Amino acid sequence: MRRPIVAGNWKMHGTRADNARLIEALLAGHPDRALAECLVFPPFVYLQDVGRLVRDTPIELGAQNVCAEARGAFTGEVSASMLQDVGCRYVLVGHSERRWIYHEDDQLVARKFAAAQAKSLVPILCVGEHLWDRENGRTEEVVARQLDVVLELCGVGALESGVIAYEPMWAIGTGRTATPEQAQAVHAFIRERIAKRDAKMGESTRVLYGGSVKASNAAELFAQPDVDGGLIGGASLNAEEFLAILAACGLR
Ligand code: 13P
Numbered sequence: 050m051r052r053p054i055v056a057g058n059w060k061m062h063g064t065r066a067d068n069a070r071l072i073e074a075l076l077a078g079h080p081d082r083a084l085a086e087c088l089v090f091p092p093f094v095y096l097q098d099v100g101r102l103v104r105d106t107p108i109e110l111g112a113q114n115v116c117a118e119a120r121g122a123f124t125g126e127v128s129a130s131m132l133q134d135v136g137c138r139y140v141l142v143g144h145s146e147r148r149w150i151y152h153e154d155d156q157l158v159a160r161k162f163a164a165a166q167a168k169s170l171v172p173i174l175c176v177g178e179h180l181w182d183r184e185n186g187r188t189e190e191v192v193a194r195q196l197d198v199v200l201e202l203c204g205v206g207a208l209e210s211g212v213i214a215y216e217p218m219w220a221i222g223t224g225r226t227a228t229p230e231q232a233q234a235v236h237a238f239i240r241e242r243i244a245k246r247d248a249k250m251g252e253s254t255r256v257l258y259g260g261s262v263k264a265s266n267a268a269e270l271f272a273q274p275d276v277d278g279g280l281i282g283g284a285s286l287n288a289e290e291f292l293a294i295l296a297a298c299g300l301r
Pocket of ligand 1: 223224259283
């Protein structure tokens with residue numbers, strides 16, 4: 050049985066006061082650990098602050114990015130051990146905004162995945178195609194390439210403590226969600242791709258969907274057999290929406 054995850058990627062939003070209000074409202078809604086793991090990914094500068102607010106609560110902490118190097122002269126970067134040190138358990142790697150805006154390539158993303166695991170963080174590997182890839186029938190090719198580079202570098206066994214998030218780039222922040230059928234098809238493809246290397250790992254790896262998930266569409270997405278929860282952007286900044294998305298896990 051794969052335990053669902055509902056993760057809020059706050060991206061570059063919020064202030065200390067906003068964060069405190071958001072966490073307070075989330076906790077007031079009693080997020081149910083039994084329904085899903087509930088994670089938040091604040092910007093780096095707020096990790097410690099938010100970490101304090103969620104300590105000993107059902108909400109867990111993650112970071113939006115990590116440096117592939119362990120330490121050294123890498124101005125502006127943050128290492129996996131630093132994230133560990135401030136209480137993170139999870140980290141996003143290869144978010145499409147990192148790949149597309151900051152030119153992170155598959156190799157770098159794979160090295161970040163490895164760097165995170167080396168410090169016992171659970172990496173959430175984001176994969177997903179551009180609209181033009183989809184329109185040219187290349188969705189599976191793109192997703193397979195993004196996934197395979199990580200499996201080559203880290204080995205399929207690394208998924209024992211890793212998570213995949215399928216986030217079609219045309220659905221991120223656009224209000225245009227993949228249909229449940231579109232999401233399910235790619236999730237099943239990802240699972241099969243993993244299963245080709247290790248059947249058990251194909252079955253047990255959690256694959257989240259991200260891209261314009263809201264309270265109004267979460268239940269139908271999460272009802273798909275290979276969708277194990279969501280990575281939520283915009284809607285995670287609103288406690289009521291985020292709690293409703295979490296509750297949608299209970300309807301699976
Ligand atoms: P939106 O939910 O705002 O589309 O963002 C999705 C995302 O990029 C989560 O990582």
